[in-house]
Amino acid sequence: MTSVQTADKSGRRHQPLLRVEGLRTEYRSDGGTITAVDNVTFDVRRGEVLAIVGESGCGKSATAMSIMRLISPTAGRIASGRVLFDRDEESVDLLLLDESAMRSVRGQHISMIFQEPMTSLNPIHQVGDQVAEALLAHGLANRREAWDRAVTMLGKVGIAAASERARDFPHQLSGGMRQRVMIAMALMCHPKLLIADEPTTALDVTVQAQILDLLLSLKESQGMSVMLVSHDLGVVAETADRVCVMYAGQVVELAPVRELFANPLHPYTRGLLESLPRISDAKERLTVIPGSVPNARRFPDGCRFHPRCGLTRELACSGNRPVTDGVLARCIRDVDGQQGGSPTLQEAEPEHFVACWEVPARQDNQPESAHV
Amino acid sequence: MTRGPDQHATGSQRLWQRFRRNRAGVVGLGCVLSLLLIAMLSPLIAGNVPIVCRYQDQWYAPAVVETVRRIPIVGRIVRPSKPFGLPGFDAKSELSDADTAIWPLIPFGPTETSTQSFASPSSTHWLGTDEIGRDIAARMVHGTTVSMSVGVVAMGIAGFIGLFIGGIAGFAGGWVDAVLSRVIEVVICFPVLFLILSVMVWLEPNIVNVMIIIGITRWTAVARFTRGEFIKLKEQEFVLAARASGAGTLRIAVRHLLPNALAPALVTLTFGVAQAILIEAALSWLGFGVQPPNPSWGNLLRSAYVHLRSDPYMVYPPCVAIFVAVLAYNLVGDALRDAIDPRTELQART
């Protein structure tokens, strides 16, 4: 593995803002450990929206929490991996920072907004104070200045009469307004990266549209990158530049958004896209992915998608490949018959990475471009 | 991969799996079970009649009979084993060394006196004897029966009243709830100990009355929890689903609400047992509870207190017993509360 040093100025432009490498996060649970995030690698480039999409239990939120190092030691731990972040022209591994250095990264360089804006705001403080808090916590302004800047920021996130609204308490605001306040809080220190964990899931569609538009316009005006965690492929299609699809704790596909929706390569992504009912065309019957979302306590061996995979079953029927339990043996076991690991993420098309045994890797694969 | 919880476990099995993780709770549960066992088997542990013996060419099991006879209702069927149950029959003098006899661990009855008064702890009298030569160890064992049965029976009564009144208040809502809630609040305001003291002036101070009076004054916490649970549960969709299927009021209350409200009530009752044990001890100490010569932890403490300066060894056994019992029930209650609280379940946020 190549170590990432502080590269010279000319090389900086091509360096990603955030690079997650081999991240593995474990949670403690009733009498056992759950590997919620398993060997996850991706990067977030400057100025882009990277969407992490997946179903419940796929590890998408755990990935976001791991990057922020917000996993409480009683709940779980980051077992291995690196999270390289370009902080002030210098690449640092967030996982190696001590707690006080990490605190200064949170809010100041990387901010996060959550799904539930009600519980993320403190009910007993005025929203203006809560928005100003980030500046005070990082010692970037005095009280008066912080308040003024909080009011300005509330205005920027589309809250009318911001100077009056700043004196409101969270319960006086509607759900969409609270999410705007959360965004204002997150952006107070002009972070370079905003992690948005299901930011619109608790909101109605018409309000969701407002918030997504707001996020995109702020991304442009603040010049930041956004890591959007979502389960909604519609939201992802309309907001993301690149998409990272997760399944059962692993990244199964990573591609630019148009490429992913036009040419999904992983059988899971393909199945997911086919199974969606769409407004634009009414089909008689929906295509389905059989089976249920795997439980993190018992991920299947081998390729974790194999019990639900249509491709491996289809190929198994063709009869000229070794087969185990109705699926291709390769999907469960290694060549030497060992209980298999999961397929690794490989570049199948330019910029398009897939983790599936049946999708051939690109032949002209340059060593440098193997770095996502 | 390490073992996870059994996915096929029933609700109570899962409760046990979670309970087990709390070590203090498990120790507490061990203490509680031991105390209950001692309470149930006290004639077999301490008594002045043998467990089994051969007397005048016949086999007898007087202590076993005595144990069985103490089971309510069933015990009535079993007649006392003559001549051992007869007053004035002294098994120790009647049985010669030649007769086969297995004696309890502590071969003294709780009210059996001896010439040795104020004997310090020794190999004969493990915890010594009191002012009229009764064996303190034997009295402690039989006192356990009193304390445990007061705790369990009183809380049984309290649980029944609490579930009933709380259930009705929560299920009916409206003015019924308003009236019952005020009743609950009024009962909460009673200073229990003083109420019991005043009632005991009118009633005969005995163990049954103590149980009843604790039971009918200590149900409020259960009632309030049950009311809250019922109110929460009756809005749940599975209750709506049952109504949509045509289920009647009684069915909904008994099949859908009550089983789900039992666990929190159980927690409250466990804490209540500890309270009841303390109340009983206090009453007996004051002379309003179990009457001498019958032993209870409270009146043992009382008689020890009188002789505290001259014979301090007498005070430790009841103190330790009360402390251990109250602590054990509280530990179990704590662990049970954590086990039924879904928030304590460590779940991966993904």
Next chain:
Amino acid sequence: MSEAMTSTGRESTPTASPLLRVRDLKTHFPIRKGVLSRVHANLRAVDGVSLDVATGETVGIVGESGCGKTTLGRTILRLTPATSGSIHFDGHDVLSMSSSTLRRVRRDMQIIFQDPAGSLNPRMTVASIVGEPLMIHRIATGRNMSERVAELLEKVGLTGDDLHRYPHEFSGGQRQRIGIARAIALNPKFIVCDEPVSALDVSIQSQVINLLADLRGEFGLSYLFIAHNLAVVRHFCDRIAVMYLGRIVESASAANIFASARHPYTMALLSAVPEPDPQRKRSRIVLRGEVPSAVDPPTGCAFHTRCPFATDICRSETPPLTGKTGLSDDHIVACHHADELLQFPASTDHVSASGGDTL
């Protein structure tokens, strides 16, 4: 509410009477305050809804949270008391029937809930959950009952082995299947599906929708399908009614709603739904603000506070729900300006009234 009455007359199908006929239904929840808990206001969850569901028909109800769609479904089943109006189901007057008649009628009308975990009693086995309706109506007992339950489970894609397991042992999708098995246990004619797939994972949603469609075909069921996901409704329903603040603002066949929506709220709703297709960058009608409180709904057209086309008349007069020129017979809209909005089909680029919340 005479407007609502007139509107419904137009909706009647050629066949005699619909399976379900709701007229001017209102469900208000009193809001009590103070020591004496006096009613100081009413939350108008459902505020004058009329609709018909024909035998074998699936009617979709869409709207944002707080529009009253869930309350509407529950009121129809008399799980929530109605304030006024009438509900006729299969010839019976649901609101005035005695409790014993209601019990009988409930065999024919069932409900499926959104939250598959909350709608199953955690302390009952699957056998007793699915068997409970059979037991209540004394349809089957003992061995008969277990056979019937196993049969029902197989219908919904579970196996007889699952009989003695508890709800927590199942995944979300499987739990929803148990809920569906319970709902079809009594061979009902009509099922209210209250957001049956919103709580499920994307890959599971399509499985459950297909199951509901299969059951519809097999038993000739009618559904009232409540949802906020327009794509699902489009796929599943024959007719769609859009609700806003307790009222239906537009109703038409599924195809017509999507092709020629005429109410500005419907248009905004349609344009706000994110499509899983990055090639289609449509411009949205981004509405200002959020749904006002149903305790004190705006006067006139309830939508006027957020409507980009609102004029004075919208603030003072409630628009009737009626047919408009150029629309098919079953297409009714409650908008003063529906005729003028003809030239604004929802799909083309136009107004982008973006901007922040205004209060």
